Amino acid sequence: MKSFQELGVSKSILKALDEIGFEQPTPIQEKAIPAVKSGQDVLGIAQTGTGKTAAYLMPIFGKLVKAEGVDPRAIVLVPTRELSMQVGEDIEELLTYSNLRYASVFGGVGWTKHAELIEPGIDVLVATPGRLWDLYRAGAVSFKKVKTLVIDEADRMLDMGFMPQIRKFLEVLPVKRQNLLFSATFPEKVEELSHEFLDFPLRVEVAPSATPAEKVSQYYVAVQNYRTKLNLVSHLLKDEETFKRVLVFCKTKEVAEGVFKVIKRKSEGEVKVLHSNKGQSSRINAINAFKNGEVRILISTDVSARGIDVSQISHVINFDMPQDYEDYVHRIGRTARANEKGTSISFIAEDELFHKDRIQELMRADIEEMPMPSEVEIIPISKKEKLAQLREIDKQKRENDPDFKGAFHEKKKREPRKHPTSFNPKSMKLRKGRKDGNNKKR
Template sequence: MTFQELGLKAPILKALTEQGYERPSPIQEKAIPPALAGRDVLGCAQTGTGKTCAFAAPILQRLSARRAKGIRALILTPTRELALQIQENILAYSRHLHLRSAVIFGGVGQNPQVEQLKKGVDILVATPGRLGDLYNQKFVDLSRLEVFVLDEADRMLDMGFIHDVRRILGWLPEKKQTLFFSATMPPEVQGLVDSLLVNPVKVAVDPVSSPVEVIDQRLYYVDRGNKTKLLATLILSPEVRNALVFTRTKHGANKVAGDLVKAGIAAAAIHGNKSQTARQQALADFKSGKVKVLVATDIAARGLDIEELSHVFNYNLPDVPETYVHRIGRTGRAGHGGTAVSFCDINEKEELKEIQKLLGKPIPVVEEHPWPMEVFEPLPKDKKGRTVNPEDAEARAAAKEKRRQRDAANKAAAAERKAKTAQKAAPVESPAPVPEKPEKKRPKRGVRNSATLEEALVATAPARPAPPEPHFGEFHRPDPLASEVIMDATARLLAPRKLARPQTEGRRAKELPGQQAPQQEKTNRKERRGQGKKQTPPPPAPAPMPKNGRKKRGGRGHSGRPPEVVLRTNGQKDSTEQPSLMKPYYLSDD
């Protein structure tokens, strides 16, 4: 069967051809047709069988049939590496379609992911933790979801995400298509399937938990202290192009990677304590060939899609038999051959027995190697029957020492910040002033002491400023605070004013009874000057009352005519007609 016969559209077929896909794998051949028909699918297949294309191609074809806004497909994965791998595949399959996809996961800042969500996303690939965070912050809207994919459901159970998955299911619309994939089907996963899927189409490829037949499996019995030496020797052989090494603890991954680097082998560690940036960088260096060996914990047992991985090494056998299948499934992907090498010491005999029971056959043992097993006495067990593993004790001791160093560094940093704060808040103490010695007063040279009291008073009296010299040829402005200026201004202010109005042309000023005309007043002034200053002019006659018995007001009357001119009859000059009214007083001969 070909991809054309599955019913896929031309843009998707073109993208698959560009990716080198010629014929569909068994899981793709069985899962794509019912998924295109809108049915729920329950797929049981191990890793490396092409599950991503089995659910990605039907999703792309369904969403490209009509345009709509919002997140229309959600793919939930357990690990960050698997989420990134799925996103890369979706981008490759949809290169000829107008669909947008995004991936969100923890361990990195959320702002770039939020900005991508705000631009609009059709397909969202997510891990449970980051999806819950962004959903609670109202950055993710799942109300328009059409397709939901739960990948590696059994791994979700192993990593403790089953409760998060149940909570996320409550956010999804009731009417949707669900594609469910899992390599194993433990009871908890089966209960999730029964509550989530509606009349699903079951697709099973190979027996559950069976390894790919093309993988060459080998077993080495070796003591715990010689595992690193044997590992370095095998990796340096020409047949090992690249290798993925699995350890049981994070401390063990760091230790093995460090020992390989000391042996001259380019190696890097990847585990949960590493930041997402460090994990992505290590994985990128491994894929590009800069790093030959990648040492990882079981967190990387799934989701790592590395093309043509030649070898997988189980430095420690896993506690769960199914995990062995996931580990060795990193090689032999898509039908390619590969080699899986496992080390077993005396304390791992029980784990080996369970794995071989799951496989249904023993793993071939390599007898001849430089470090055969010499310790045949197992380690003691604790009160609960658990083996006291030295590696676990080393890991706990290393973690305790790391916490101690971190706490000491935090305390030192806090003390330093506290000291700086106290130093800034404390007032700057100025040095105590040095008391100055009083200088002895010495008499000035050429100065004689006063002989009498009068002479002393004259000598100590303040000097009076000399009067200003007159300025000739310049404008002299009098002092406004001088007594003469003040008295003159006061006299000008109190002097009676002449109420005169310019006479209009063609009209004569009216003479009021008891008053004289201006020409007659001038003649009287000349006569008074000739008679002398002692003669006093007669007082002016009072003005007659008007007929209505009311005095005229100073302003315009009811007739609208301006007030009549009142002329002086006593011959006194106005203050504006003489230089100073006070002049006779302060210039008198008295």
């Protein structure tokens, strides 16, 4: 493996890397740094937590050399505010001994504050698509000096519906520029974007798409219903020595809030919840507290967790299985970062076994079953929840086999009753009474 110095990383960055404690490049960095330095478009595929952000930042900084002008020369597009802040923090660490200027902008804050932030001049701008478009339309930022455009977390960018905005940027950015597209997975949508966005790209890939981090031990527990899942997560998190820093994933913000209330009541240590209904300051404070070790347990939905780059997460718990299977890879990639070991535990009800099997096919790896701890109280499943599970299983089977007819298949529509085309008063038998109230028959 080559050293950072052999890869041609600039002296100021080398000094910062030495201070951070990065001694050797990761595989994606070893491949991507020369590719980006070549000036060609680059398609980078690497698992979450492998250092792909630094893989494109270091060669970009090497090209920019020093602060120059007012307008940004490199733009990094990211899908969420959390990721925008995270990339900004990475840049701050790497530029400790450089005079290059940067800014990180995102929604949830008045755009005028960000306009004031970039007005003195910047070299690198990290932005979410919506906020960058706000600044451009207001004339607060110019793209005329842009030489490099990075689309980071491309798979999530497309899942969140940013393709129309990306196309708008491609129309107004300078034609002569280097394009870099980085993604943890490479589904069909990302492949289509790469054809539209990149010209004869160099492809750098350190693992097949949707391959989980090697040092993550993956397990699942068969859990029949929601209330038993609550009992199980409460039981596991009582063990503070084993579950040192835990990220719990839930499929919706409502479920996340429910889990938060139970864990906060039954577990030791500080607990925070992260989802789209939380205000920006609340979300930032929760992530920072989790990073700093002030919070042991963070409960989050998939979208809110993007951009959480926290070392030493011991466990990822999937309270629900994601139906977007590549989200599973992103989830478990929150642990086992920077060559550390980690564990993922998924709670799987009967109607989630289908998703587990599909995830195993995607990863080309098995998730090992672990037994339900004997101390956990198993709550009998309600008729309503059981019926909902059976309906979901029927739906899954129909997806696999269009000819499958389960217990909940659609019934044939009944023929409408035929009514006479004309009204015959003689066919009606009417009982009439006298006006004086005498109801005797005539």
